[in-house]
Amino acid sequence: MEQRHLGHTGLRVSRIGLGTLTWGRDTDEHDAADQLKAFWEAGGTLVDTADVYGAGEAEYVLGRLIDGLVPRQELVIATKAGGVPDPDRRVDGSRGHLLAALDASLERLGTDYVDLWQVHAFDSQTPLEETLQTMDLAVSSGRVRYAGVSDFCGWQLAKAATWQLAAPGLRTRLASTQMEYSLLQRGVEREVLPAALDLGVGLLPSSPLGRGVLTGKYRASTPPDSRAASEQWGPFVEPYLDDAASRVVDAVATAADGLASTPLEVALAWVRDRPGVVAPIVGARNAQQLTAALSVETLSLPDEICQALDDVSAPVHRYPDQDWSTL
Known part of the structure; x- marks a missing residue:
């Protein structure tokens, strides 16, 4: 699998990452092992997890598989901290919480460092400087190799990345930002992606298949064993089952037919190469x-297909994104 640099850093990762959101909860250790082995054998290196996935079980399962199945040094392990199971405070970016969470993640993962440590979301109750200085401390201690953020909006990402570049002293450049991005969710193109491009921060799209809808599995009906049919995941999928989404899914299916491919491959190739x-x-x-999903490695979409998919999925961006001279 092709390897890419993560932002303006020396860290190289596979151009498809393996997510572990359901590990230790819906995905047991046996199935997780099969996935990790298939991913590694295909040349994949980037494995993404978080301390809140399965209340820590995802990290624990991944830790049990490291070395016993795949050599630790051949993986780029990314985890997140800052999420808390408190309805009154969903995010905690304070120094005390983040450092304690990092130590707990390392223990569950059975490793003395993570390759990429990401703040899970912006914490409006903690000074951003404190959160960023904590990331610097984690890197300088050797427990973290590179740092990033997740679910920061455009101004939050720009402020954080600029602070790390401009503040005096030895600061850790932001390597990545993780955000939802697919043909069904192109909101990052409004401000987040321009900020990331300008500041040299690499984008790691989550839900690149539109929460599974872009695979085409819901075109005729809702399969009883699908996420949309489950009580837990149904509300997560439901927003992408409207008429507008259906038009995009139909266009993806048409493109797949013309390329002798699958809707999954077309949708994933589109976002991978943005x-x-x-x-x-x-x-x-x-x-x-x-x-x-990994079979997409051999697929590159023709320019005319990309343009057609761009057009059918185009988000509505007006003021202030629209050129002022056309107003």
Whole structure:
């Protein structure tokens, strides 16, 4: 699998990442092992997790598989900290919480460092400087190699990345930002992606298949074993089952037919090759689903197909994004 630099850093990662959101919860250790082995054998290196995935179980499962199945040094392990299971405060970016969370993640993962440590979301109750200085401390201690953020809007990302570049002293440049991005969710193109491109921050798209809808599985009906049919995941998928989404899915299916490919491959290839994107993060229920996604490595979409998909999925951007001279 092709390797790409993560932002303006020396860290190289596979251009498809393996997500572990369901590990230890919906995906047991046996299925997780099959996925990790298939991913590694295909040349994949970037494995994305978080301390809140399965209340820590995802990290624990990944830790059990490291070395016993795949050599630690051949993986780029990315985890996140800052999310808290408190309805009154969903995010905690304070120094105390982040450093304690990092130590707990390292223990569950069974490693003395993570390659990429990401702040899970912006914490409006903690000074941003404190959160960023904590990332610097984690890197200088050797427990973290590179740092990034997740779910920061455009101004938050720009402020954080600029602070790290401009503040005096030895600061850790932001390597990445993780945000949802697909043909069904192009909101990052408004401000986040321009900021990332300008500041040399690599984008790691989550839900690159539109929460599974872009695979075409929901075109005729809702499969009983699908996420949309489950009580837990149904509300997560439902926003992408409207008429506007259906038109995009139909266009993806038409493109796939013309390319003798699958809707999954077309949708994933589109987001993988967008400007600023480093590695879409793909989650799967089993190794068979993951292998289907990894087959996209050989597919490059023709320019006319990309343009057609751009047009049918184009978000509405007006003021202040619209050229002032046309107003």
